[in-house]
Amino acid sequence: MKTKFDHPDFPSGEWIGFYQQAGRHRQEMALLFCEGFLRGSGEDDLGRFLVSGEYDVKTKKVRWIKTYAGSHAVLYRGYREFKGIWGVWEIAPGLHGGFHIWPKAEGEGLSETTAAEEPAAEPQTVPAPMPKRKG
Numbered sequence: 001m002k003t004k005f006d007h008p009d010f011p012s013g014e015w016i017g018f019y020q021q022a023g024r025h026r027q028e029m030a031l032l033f034c035e036g037f038l039r040g041s042g043e044d045d046l047g048r049f050l051v052s053g054e055y056d057v058k059t060k061k062v063r064w065i066k067t068y069a070g071s072h073a074v075l076y077r078g079y080r081e082f083k084g085i086w087g088v089w090e091i092a093p094g095l096h097g098g099f100h101i102w103p104k105a106e107g108e109g110l111s112e113t114t115a116a117e118e119p120a121a122e123p124q125t126v127p128a129p130m131p132k133r134k135g
Contacts (some may be wrong), residue, residue, distance in 0.1 A: 007033065007057050009080050017101030019044070019089055029101065038064050047071075055080070062087070 010033035018024040029042030033055060040051040046068060053064025053076070060080040066089075067073045076099060078087025084102030 009057065009060060010055055010062075011103050011105075014104035015042075015084075015101045016104045017084065017099065019099040020097040027099075027101070028104075038062065042066075 012032045012034070013030070015029045015031050016027070018026050025045050027042055027044035029040050029051060031038060031040035031051065036054055036056065038051065038053040038055050042049055042051060049066045049068045051064050051066055053062065055062040061078075062080060062085055063075070063077045065073050065075055072091060074089050074091050076087060076089045078085040078099065084100055084106070086100050087098070088096055089099050090096040
């Protein structure tokens with residue numbers, strides 16, 4: 001699936017990884033990166049989906065929408081670094097989590113990512129600081 005537009009950081013082809021929502025969920029995708037646009041398809045434990053988005057070689061930022069036919073869409077925003085694309089997904093305010101994908105050629109197993117490198121499994125809510133007492 002390699003094209004003349006491939007960039008080393010954004011190779012077209014098979015990508016694997018996971019998204020986090022009450023644990024890890026494997027996902028596999030066939031992605032085409034071409035002149036700043038991203039297209040593809042894939043499958044995860046919820047079913048088959050289409051991918052449509054954009055990327056920037058200079059900033060290494062990536063964003064796409066993952067659409068399940070007849071169901072819902074998920075916004076993905078991430079950043080390419082040497083171990084793949086890391087970021088967050090969001091369906092609606094309050095319903096979001098982390099993800100990590102990488103070219104399949106760079107490794108098959110999810111165990112290659114250490115727990116210390118993973119995004120938080122579930123979003124954390126930090127309570128507001130208590131007001132200081134007067135006097």
